[in-house]
Amino acid sequence: GYIYDRMTGLFMENSKERITSNWGRLTDNEERQIALLRLDIVDNSTIVRSNPSDKVQHAYGELRNMVNKSVIPRLGRVWVWEGDGCLCGFLFNKKERSAILAGMEILHALYFYNLLHNQLDKALQVRIACHSGPFTYNANLEQLKKNEIVREVTEIESRHASPGSLATTENMIMTVDRHIQDKFKKPHARKSSKYRLYSVGVEAV
Numbered sequence: 001g002y003i004y005d006r007m008t009g010l011f012m013e014n015s016k017e018r019i020t021s022n023w024g025r026l027t028d029n030e031e032r033q034i035a036l037l038r039l040d041i042v043d044n045s046t047i048v049r050s051n052p053s054d055k056v057q058h059a060y061g062e063l064r065n066m067v068n069k070s071v072i073p074r075l076g077r078v079w080v081w082e083g084d085g086c087l088c089g090f091l092f093n094k095k096e097r098s099a100i101l102a103g104m105e106i107l108h109a110l111y112f113y114n115l116l117h118n119q120l121d122k123a124l125q126v127r128i129a130c131h132s133g134p135f136t137y138n139a140n141l142e143q144l145k146k147n148e149i150v151r152e153v154t155e156i157e158s159r160h161a162s163p164g165s166l167a168t169t170e171n172m173i174m175t176v177d178r179h180i181q182d183k184f185k186k187p188h189a190r191k192s193s194k195y196r197l198y199s200v201g202v203e204a205v
Helices: 044-050 053-074 095-116 148-160
Strands: 002-005 010-013 031-041 076-082 085-090 126-136 165-169 195-199
Touching (some): 031 148, 044 053, 053 085, 053 095, 095 126, 095 165, 095 195, 148 195
Antiparallel strands (some): 076 085
């Protein structure tokens, strides 16, 4: 169930055969540096109330597919899927860069989904945050969510990511190439000055 990964120089889980929350490596209470991606669906309760349940389930299923396709190929793990969002972890190689690129890819995929396939009565939007720091692994998801870094990334998402955007810290943004850094803008609010925002849209000509 393992294959050799040239990027990390390690034998990793073969994602075509199995995907475990600990990459087949971590043990409970093991401390690591990790990068997290937190995603939240905007106006979840309004979407659920104003659309047929089959259309809601289909749209949310498509969103889950977008997340999986963006996270897992970058050696990330989708740890928690709650009703209106998820938490993903990245542990290996350039983990901060992987988290940011996964978040950007989700926004791109969702943009085209809304443009071409969305059957809801409004655009399906998300808020995404990326953050990194020390972390203690636990197979119990409730214990895992008690990590301070999980609280911090959730706060970044709720306070600093606007609908349809990805918010990340200055430290995280420095891990990606300069031309990607230039796509991230500083928010107007002074209290959010240490964060950078990325969103997808069409430029006026």
